[in-house]
Amino acid sequence: MPPTTANYVQRAGxxxxxxxxxxxxxxYAQRRSHDLSRYQDPASMIAGDVRAPYVPLGNERIDRRxxxxxxxxxxxxxxxxxxxxxxxxxxxxxxxxxxTPSRVRVACAPI
Numbered sequence: 152m153p154p155t156t157a158n159y160v161q162r163a164g165x166x167x168x169x170x171x172x173x174x175x176x177x178x179y180a181q182r183r184s185h186d187l188s189r190y191q192d193p194a195s196m197i198a199g200d201v202r203a204p205y206v207p208l209g210n211e212r213i214d215r216r217x218x219x220x221x222x223x224x225x226x227x228x229x230x231x232x233x234x235x236x237x238x239x240x241x242x243x244x245x246x247x248x249x250x251t252p253s254r255v256r257v258a259c260a261p262i
Contacts, residue, residue: 152178152186156199 153159163176178196180186189196207213230236238244 152180152189152196154185155202156196157201159196160201 153162159178163174180190227237
């Protein structure tokens with residue numbers, strides 16, 4: 152049984168997005184107090200409150216990662232709108248036309 156209504160809705164929604172078939176969602180309950188209470192009252196899981204998503208502040212790594220994603224998305228949106236430039240892969244972006252398998256090197260650094 153998912154821990155919250157939001158998790159249940161996410162899982163059920165994922166199944167419902169498939170266009171090639173009808174969706175049917177099964178949820179299995181274990182013999183734990185959380186699962187058994189939801190099994191006894193399924194409406195509390197299906198129609199329960201969903202907390203609004205948020206980004207926790209105060210964690211420097213998460214803050215930096217979020218700022219980088221906003222900056223990159225703004226850059227890519229601007230590049231597409233102003234010049235029509237798009238990239239299919241990270242190699243295309245970083246190496247341009249020079250992205251051949253013998254020349255591609257991957258460098259990993261901690262974020």
